[in-house]
Amino acid sequence: MKTPLYILGLLKRHGPQHGYQIRKNIAERVADFAYIKLPTIYYHLEQMEKKGLVSSTKSREGNRPERWVYDLTSAGEKELQKILRSFSGKEYRAEFxxxxxxxxxxxxxxxxxxxxxxxxxxxxxxxxxxxxxxxxxxxxxxxxxxxxxxxxxxxxxxxxxxxxxxxxxxxxxxxxxxx
Amino acid sequence: MKTPLYILGLLKRHGPQHGYQIRKNIAERVADFAYIKLPTIYYHLEQMEKKGLVSSTKSREGNRPERWVYDLTSAGEKELQKILRSFSGKEYRAEFxxxxxxxxxxxxxxxxxxxxxxxxxxxxxxxxxxxxxxxxxxxxxxxxxxxxxxxxxxxxxxxxxxxxxxxxxxxxxxxxxxx
DNA sequence: ATTATAATAGTCAGGATTGACTATTTAAGG
DNA sequence: CCTTAAATAGTCAATCCTGACTATTATAAT
CATH class of the missing domain: 1.10.287 (Helix Hairpins)
Incomplete structure (x- = not known):
């Protein structure tokens, strides 16, 4: 369940983005610490839109096909805070x-x-x-x-x-x- | 995907068992090292029976209701070996x-x-x-x-x-x- | 100019996991 | 003997994750 946190956090830090862009940001910035696949990102973007944590708008840039660009809502902002707090309290358990x-x-x-x-x-x-x-x-x-x-x-x-x-x-x- | 391994291994080591018994064995023997919930066990027993890795028979003991008792098949035995080998080669990755x-x-x-x-x-x-x-x-x-x-x-x-x-x-x- | 390759941008079906729930049997306490 | 708690035995719906797949655009090489 770390994926929603990274998505919300990266939206807050770098502004509105589409799914592929979020993956690029994850790959460039936290590849050493989190392994998140592209379909997982799209899945959570959908879920979070249903919950009103992010909003989406269609956008076309240059010759590229239309893309859904996601933005943080105020509910998403609150959720981000909530997840950050709950993660601070989650105890580490090792399994090998x-x-x-x-x-x-x-x-x-x-x-x-x-x-x-x-x-x-x-x-x-x-x-x-x-x-x-x-x-x-x-x-x-x-x-x-x-x-x-x-x-x-x-x-x-x-x-x-x-x-x-x-x-x-x-x-x-x-x-x-x-x- | 460690659950199938523990199920097959415990069936081999302790003989035919039903789901709840497998969970007890896990709780008593590997609780410190693996966290596996009961529904996960039932799920994999079903899947593995479909694949012919375990066989099931109804059994009644004493006053207790009928239970499905699972046993290792020879295909399951082979699968156990295969999983053991594949797990030996899986590299450790930390995520926090x-x-x-x-x-x-x-x-x-x-x-x-x-x-x-x-x-x-x-x-x-x-x-x-x-x-x-x-x-x-x-x-x-x-x-x-x-x-x-x-x-x-x-x-x-x-x-x-x-x-x-x-x-x-x-x-x-x-x-x-x-x- | 044309082909091949990489980057971009996603979708979908299938598998894994578990919280919450149900229901029965046994054991313990008064 | 009766009530309560704990152990037994399992089911189901919801959620999460990803391999494999599709399709387009940009770039490089010939």
Whole structure:
């Protein structure tokens, strides 16, 4: 349910937009932190219009076909505040697909395949961390002051968890290797 | 999509069961690691029966009303292996609702409310960690050898990520306080 | 000038999840 | 013995998410 928040927030920050534009904004600004697909955006735009949180008008620009451009209503503005508050209170719960694999590990014949898979995951994760660090440096150099500290918090959040995951993979590979 | 895996795995490990029994098994054995609701279980039992992964028979025990008891088929057994393998290769991706709050932080009026919410989250998380440690000790004392090391990996996995989250909350609270 | 490729802008059907609800049976307390 | 609470066993409607698909326009390459 993060999608409505991102849509409302981006409409407030960057003004009226159509669905594809919202997706572009998400891709350019929060791709590292939120994975939202285009159909999900259109779905919520429709739902939120039904609820009166956004309004839509047809618009034609240049040679492009007509598009529905969405705008934040005052009800949508209130909803944005409400969601922001409710998200502040939502507790973090971790769930990992790999846990299920380990829970049923005795049903898998050989250990070597899993160890290989885990090693692949670990190097993928390291690449992801390197990429994140690169993006962090870019953001860091384009911003300053209070806003910069807050933007860096998002990177820190993900880096902490990805490092935790790497460290756990180390442990898991060790345990599997000696079993 | 972890639910089919848990259902198939628990059917293999504990034999034919009806939906409610599967939920009990999940609640008793993996409640710390997977959050699966009863309707989700029934939904997947139905789907998997359509696909021939489980078979069902009506059964009456004692005074209880008739129930559909599900059993693993050989196709289900194969599917279990397949899911286990595919889950070994699925990469971890972190997503946090709080990130969206920080991304749109400038839309919230006061900082003090958020700081309070984060502090509540941190103490809830500490309680969760304490509870997890208690459960770990229980499991640890009931098991031994290889199986014990693997069971402890699941606890370690969650503890690492919950500690990462606590540590990030510390950082976030500090940044917000001085902003 | 023409073809190929990428970017733009969406739609739709199918699958997954769960809150809220119903109904029965057993256990506990007075 | 009777009432109440808890456990058992499940259903249904509403909601959310996304892979696969369609179609147009702009850009690049030949």
């Amino acid at each position: 697909d790999l846990d299920a694999v380990f829970f049923f590990l005795d049903f898998l014949p050989g250990r070597s395949q899993i160890i290989e898979a885990l090693e692949t995951q670990r190097s993928d994760l390291r690449a992801l961390l390197a990429n994140l660090a690169k993006h962090r440096r870019e953001v860091s150099s384009h911003m300053s002051g209070k806003a910069r500290s807050i933007a860096l918090l998002l990177f820190s959040h993900h880096e902490k968890h990805y490092r935790a995951e790497c460290s756990w993979l180390d442990e898991a590979i060790l345990v599997l290797a000696e079993a | 609702d709080l990130d969206a709050v920080f991304f749109f932080l400038d839309f919230l009026p006061g900082r003090s409310q958020i700081i309070e919410a984060l502090e509540t989250q941190r103490s809830d998380l500490r309680a969760l960690l304490a509870n997890l440690a208690k459960h770990r000790r229980e499991v640890s004392s009931h098991m031994s050898g290889k199986a014990r090391s693997i069971a402890l990996l699941l606890f370690s996995h969650h503890e690492k990520h919950y500690r990462a989250e606590c540590s990030w909350l510390d950082e976030a609270i500090l940044v917000l306080a001085e902003a």
